Amino acid sequence: xxxxxxxxxxxxxxxxxxxxxxxxxxxxxxxxxxxxxxxxxxxxxxxxxxxxxxxxxxxxxxxxxxxxxxxxxxxxxxxxxxxxxxxxxxxxxxxxxxxxxxxxxxxxxxxxxxxxxxxxxxxxxxxxxxxxxxxxxxxxxxxxxxxxxxxxxxxxxxxxxxxxxxxxxxxxxxxxxxxxxxxxxxxxxxxxxxxxxxxxxxxxxxxxxxxxxxxxxxxxxxxxxxxxxxxxxxxxxxxxxxxxxxxxxxxxxxxxxxx
Amino acid sequence: xxxxxxxxxxxxxxxxxxxxxxxxxxxxxxxxxxxxxxxxxxxxxxxxxxxxxxxxxxxxxxxxxxxxxxxxxxxxxxxxxxxxxxxxxxxxxxxxxxxxxxxxxxxxxxxxxxxxxxxxxxxxxxxxxxxxxxxxxxxxxxxxxxxxxxxxxxxxxxxxxxxxxxxxxxxxxxxxxxxxxxxxxxxxxxxxxxxxxxxxxxxxxxxxxxxxxxxxxxxxxxxxxxxxxxxxxxxxxxxxxxxxxxxxxxxxxxxxxxxxxxxxxxxxxxxxxxxxxxxxxxxxxxxxxxxxxxxxxxxxxxxxxxxxxxxxxxxxxxxxxxxxxxxxxxxxxxxxxxxxxxx
Amino acid sequence: xxxxxxxxxxxxxxxxxxxxxxxxxxxxxxxxxxxxxxxxxxxxxxxxxxxxxxxxxxxxxxxxxxxxxxxxxxxxxxxxxxxxxxxxxxxxxxxxxxxxxxxxxxxxxxxxxxxxxxxxxxxxxxxxxxxxxxxxxxxxxxxxxxxxxxxxxxxxxxxxxxxxxxxxxxxxxxxxxxxxxxxxxxxxxxxxxxxxxxxxxxxxxxxxxxxxxxxxxxxxxxxxxxxxxxxxxxxxxxxxxxxxxxxxxxxxxxxxxxxxxxxxxxxxxxxxxxxxxxxxxxxxxxxxxxx
Numbered sequence: 001x002x003x004x005x006x007x008x009x010x011x012x013x014x015x016x017x018x019x020x021x022x023x024x025x026x027x028x029x030x031x032x033x034x035x036x037x038x039x040x041x042x043x044x045x046x047x048x049x050x051x052x053x054x055x056x057x058x059x060x061x062x063x064x065x066x067x068x069x070x071x072x073x074x075x076x077x078x079x080x081x082x083x084x085x086x087x088x089x090x091x092x093x094x095x096x097x098x099x100x101x102x103x104x105x106x107x108x109x110x111x112x113x114x115x116x117x118x119x120x121x122x123x124x125x126x127x128x129x130x131x132x133x134x135x136x137x138x139x140x141x142x143x144x145x146x147x148x149x150x151x152x153x154x155x156x157x158x159x160x161x162x163x164x165x166x167x168x169x170x171x172x173x174x175x176x177x178x179x180x181x182x183x184x185x186x187x188x189x190x191x192x193x194x195x196x197x198x199x200x201x202x203x204x205x206x207x208x209x210x211x212x213x214x215x216x217x218x219x220x221x222x223x224x225x226x227x228x229x230x231x232x233x234x235x236x237x238x239x240x241x242x243x244x245x246x247x248x249x250x251x252x253x254x255x256x257x258x259x
Numbered sequence: 260x261x262x263x264x265x266x267x268x269x270x271x272x273x274x275x276x277x278x279x280x281x282x283x284x285x286x287x288x289x290x291x292x293x294x295x296x297x298x299x300x301x302x303x304x305x306x307x308x309x310x311x312x313x314x315x316x317x318x319x320x321x322x323x324x325x326x327x328x329x330x331x332x333x334x335x336x337x338x339x340x341x342x343x344x345x346x347x348x349x350x351x352x353x354x355x356x357x358x359x360x361x362x363x364x365x366x367x368x369x370x371x372x373x374x375x376x377x378x379x380x381x382x383x384x385x386x387x388x389x390x391x392x393x394x395x396x397x398x399x400x401x402x403x404x405x406x407x408x409x410x411x412x413x414x415x416x417x418x419x420x421x422x423x424x425x426x427x428x429x430x431x432x433x434x435x436x437x438x439x440x441x442x443x444x445x446x447x448x449x450x451x452x453x454x455x456x457x458x459x460x461x462x463x464x465x466x467x468x469x470x471x472x473x474x475x476x477x478x479x480x481x482x483x484x485x486x487x488x489x490x491x492x493x494x495x496x497x498x499x500x501x502x503x504x505x506x507x508x509x510x511x512x513x514x515x516x517x518x519x520x521x522x523x524x525x526x527x528x529x530x531x532x533x534x535x536x537x538x539x540x541x542x543x544x545x546x547x548x549x550x551x552x553x554x555x556x557x558x559x560x561x562x563x564x565x566x567x568x569x570x571x572x573x574x575x576x577x578x579x580x581x582x583x584x585x586x587x588x589x590x591x592x593x594x595x596x597x598x599x600x601x602x
Numbered sequence: 603x604x605x606x607x608x609x610x611x612x613x614x615x616x617x618x619x620x621x622x623x624x625x626x627x628x629x630x631x632x633x634x635x636x637x638x639x640x641x642x643x644x645x646x647x648x649x650x651x652x653x654x655x656x657x658x659x660x661x662x663x664x665x666x667x668x669x670x671x672x673x674x675x676x677x678x679x680x681x682x683x684x685x686x687x688x689x690x691x692x693x694x695x696x697x698x699x700x701x702x703x704x705x706x707x708x709x710x711x712x713x714x715x716x717x718x719x720x721x722x723x724x725x726x727x728x729x730x731x732x733x734x735x736x737x738x739x740x741x742x743x744x745x746x747x748x749x750x751x752x753x754x755x756x757x758x759x760x761x762x763x764x765x766x767x768x769x770x771x772x773x774x775x776x777x778x779x780x781x782x783x784x785x786x787x788x789x790x791x792x793x794x795x796x797x798x799x800x801x802x803x804x805x806x807x808x809x810x811x812x813x814x815x816x817x818x819x820x821x822x823x824x825x826x827x828x829x830x831x832x833x834x835x836x837x838x839x840x841x842x843x844x845x846x847x848x849x850x851x852x853x854x855x856x857x858x859x860x861x862x863x864x865x866x867x868x869x870x871x872x873x874x875x876x877x878x879x880x881x882x883x884x885x886x887x888x889x890x891x892x893x
Binding site: 319321366369372373374376377378380381382384385388389392506507508511514515518549551552554555556557558559562563566 | 634638640695696700703704705706707708709713822826829832833837863864866867870874877881
Binding site: 057096107114123125 | 266444445447448449450451452453455456459460462463464465466467468469470471474477
C-alpha cells in the first residue's frame with residue numbers, strides 16, 4: 001500500500017472553497033485520489049459532496065483553491081475539456097439522452113465518435129470503432145439485447161446502468177460517479193458492484209455514495225465530508241471505527257468551522 | 260440495396276421525390292399551378308436546412324428570414340455588378356448568407372431557449388433594416404429587380420433556358436433532390452448525432468467532451484447557408500430580390516412551417532409544413548382580403564391543440580409499454596422523458 | 603449657435619424617446635421575466651392602444667382616452683393570457699409562437715376595423731406647439747411624454763418594490779416553484795402580470811401616437827427597439843430596462859445628427875458592443891432564461 005502512496009495522485013484538490021451568496025458550502029477542502037483505486041466521498045446530506053463534484057468536473061468554478069489532474073492545473077477548464085483529458089462523470093439525477101436508444105446513448109460518448117464530430121457525411125453507424133466500443137460497454141452494463149430500446153422506455157435500474165455506461169464509453173482514466181446506486185436494488189445493483197470491482201483494476205474511480213455497505217466493501221479509501229469540511233480520511237476499516245464520523249451521521253456532531 | 264436506401268434515400272424520401280416529379284402534371288387538376296410547386300420546393304429547402312437548427316438541435320432561431328432574403332440580394336447584386344451568370348451568383352448568395360450567419364452565430368452560440376430566440380430576432384431585424392437603409396445597393400422598398408434566369412447547361416453541348424416556369428420547376432427539382440439528400444446525410448452523420456444529443460441534454464454532451472458552443476455555431480451557420488441558397492433560388496423565381504421575406508413575420512413563418520409539419524418528430528416534417536402552409540395561404544387569400552386574421556387564429560389553434568405537428572401525431576400512437584422494473588424503486592421526480600426527437 | 607440648439611434638441615429627443623422605449627421594454631420584460639414568454643404581440647398591443655385612443659378621444663377627451671384605452675388593451679391582454687397559459691411549462695417556443703399568431707391576428711383586426719391608412723394624431727390642445735427656454739424651442743408635447751413616462755416608470759417601481767404583489771411578481775420571476783410552494787396562486791399572478799405588461803404597451807401606444815403616425819405596422823416598428831433594450835439592459839432588471847432604454851434613445855437621437863438614415867442601425871451597434879462586453883446585458887443576472 002505504501003508503494004502506491006509514493007506515486008503522485010491522479011486527482012488532487014487543495015484549499016477548495018465555494019460559497020453561494022453568504023452560504024459557504026465547501027471550505028478549505030483538501031483531497032487526494034490515488035491511481036487505480038476506488039475512492040469514496042461520503043457525508044450526510046448537505047455536506048457539499050455534489051458541489052465538490054461539480055467543481056471537480058468544471059460545472060462550477062471555485063472561489064478559492066486549485067484542482068490538479070495528473071499534475072496539470074485544471075481549476076478553470078471547461079467541463080468538455082476535462083472530459084477530453086480523460087475525466088468522465090455520471091450524474092446523480094439521471095442525465096441521459098432520453099430519445100436516443102441505448103446504442104445511440106453509448107456510442108455518442110465514445111472518443112472515436114467524438115473525434116469525428118464535424119464529419120457531416122459518413123453515416124454515424126459506419127464508424128466501426130465506435131460501434132465496437134459501444135457494443136463492448138453495453139455488454140459490460142448488462143444491457144446486451146436492448147441496444148435499440150430508447151432510453152426513456154428502459155426500467156429505472158436499466159437507466160441507472162446506462163447512466164454509468166455512457167460515462168464509461170468515454171474511455172476515462174478517471175471515472176467520477178455521483179450516487180450510482182441511488183434507488184438500485186436486486187440484479188442491477190449486483191451488476192454495478194461487479195462492474196466497479198472489475199473497473200478498479202484499470203481505472204481510477206471516485207464515488208459519492210450514501211449506500212454504506214457499497215462504500216465499505218468496494219472502496220480503498222474513504223473521505224468524509226461534513227458541513228463543507230473534510231473531517232476524516234482513510235481506509236474503510238478506519239473510517240468505520242471513527243467516532244467523529246459516527247457522530248456526524250447520527251447528527252450529534254457539531255463541527256465548528258475555523259474562520 | 261436496403262442499406263443503400265437507408266443511407267442515401269429511404270423509401271419515404273423516394274416517395275416524396277416521385278410525388279414532386281409528377282406534380283406539374285397533377286397540379287392543374289386540383290386547382291394548383293406549377294409556380295406553387297416551385298415555391299414549395301424552394302421553401303422546403305429553406306425549411307429542411309432550418310430544421311437542422313430547430314428540430315434537430317433544439318435552437319429556436321427567429322431571424323432566418325433575414326438569411327433567406329440575403330441570399331437573394333447577394334445573388335442579385337453579384338449577377339448585376341460582379342459576374343452575371345447563374346451558378347456563381349447562386350454560390351455567392353449562399354456564401355454571403357452563410358458569412359452573415361456565421362457572424363451572428365458568434366453572438367448566439369452560447370445561448371439557448373428564450374435568450375437565443377430574442378437575440379436572433381434582434382439580429383434578423385437588423386438585416387431587414389439594413390436592406391432598407393442601404394437602398395442604393397438593394398433597391399430599398401422596391402427591391403432589387405432585373406434578376407435573370409439564365410440558361411443552365413454545359414456550354415457547347417446544350418442549354419436549357421429557364422424563363423419558362425416548367426423548365427424552372429425541374430431545375431429547382433433537381434436541386435431539391437440533391438439538397439434533401441445532403442441534409443439527410445448530415446442528420447445521419449456523426450455531426451448529426453452530436454447536435455441531436457445537444458438538444459436532448461446539452462450538459463451531458465458537454466460532459467462527454469463536446470464543445471457544444473462550437474457545434475451550435477456550426478449548425479447555425481449551416482442553416483443560414485441553406486437559407487441563403489433557397490433565397491437565391493427564390494430571387495431567380497421572382498426575377499428579383501425583395502425585402503418582404505426578411506421580415507419578422509416570414510422568419511416566424513418558417514418556424515411555424517417546421518412545427519406544423521412535425522419537424523420535431525420527423526425529418527420530412529418541414530416539407531409537409533411548407534406545403535400545408537402555402538396551400539392554405541392561397542386558399543385563405545381567395546376567401547378574403549383579411550386572410551392574415553385566419554392565419555393568426557389558425558396558428559394559435561395549432562399551438563394549443565396540435566403542438567407536435569402533423570407527423571408528430573404518428574408518434575402518439577407508436578409508444579410501446581415501458582419494460583418491467585427489475586427490483587428497484589420507482590424513478591424519483593425530475594427524471595421525465597423529453598419530447599420526441601426527429602427520426 | 604444653430605449647431606448647439608440642434609445638438610440639444612436631438613439630445614432631448616433622444617431622452618424622450620429613451621424614456622418611451624423604457625416603458626415599452628419594461629412591459630415586455632415583466633412578461634418575459636415572469637412567464638418566460640416573448641410576447642410577440644407587444645407591438646400590436648402598442649398599436650391597439652393608439653387606435654383605442656383614436657376611437658375614444660372624440661367622445662371623452664384626451665385625458666380620459668389616455669386612461670381608458672390602456673385598460674382596453676389590458677383586457678385584451680388578459681384574454682390572451684388564457685391562451686398563453688396553456689403553453690407554460692412546455693418548450694418556450696410554443697409560447698413564442700402563440701403570441702406570434704396573436705400578433706398577426708391583432709394586426710389584421712386593426713386593419714379590418716380602421717383600415718390600412720395612416721392617421722396623423724395631433725397632440726391635445728393644451729400641449730400643442732413649442733415652448734421656449736432661452737434660445738431653445740422644444741415641443742411641449744414631448745415634454746409631456748417625458749413626464750408621463752417618468753410617472754409610469756415610477757409607478758411600476760413603486761409596485762414592484764413597495765407592494766406585496768410586486769414582491770410576489772419578482773419572486774415568481776426567479777423561483778416559481780417556491781412561490782407555488784408558499785401557496786400563492788401563481789396563475790392569478792401571471793394573469794395580472796400579463797395584463798399589466800400589455801397595459802403598459804397600450805399606454806405607450808397612446809402617448810406615442812402624436813409623435814409617430816398611427817398605422818397598423820407601427821407595432822412592429824415600436825417593439826423592435828424593445829427587444830434590443832431588454833437584451834442590452836439585461837433580462838429581469840428593472841433599472842436595466844431604464845438604462846437600456848435611455849442608451850438606445852440617446853444613441854438614436856445623437857446618430858440622427860450625424861447619419862439620420864442609419865440611426866436604427868446604431869442601436870444594433872450598441873447591442874453588439876454591449877453583448878461583447880457583458881454577454882448578459884448591462885445589469886442582467888444569470889436567469890432561468892439561460893438555464
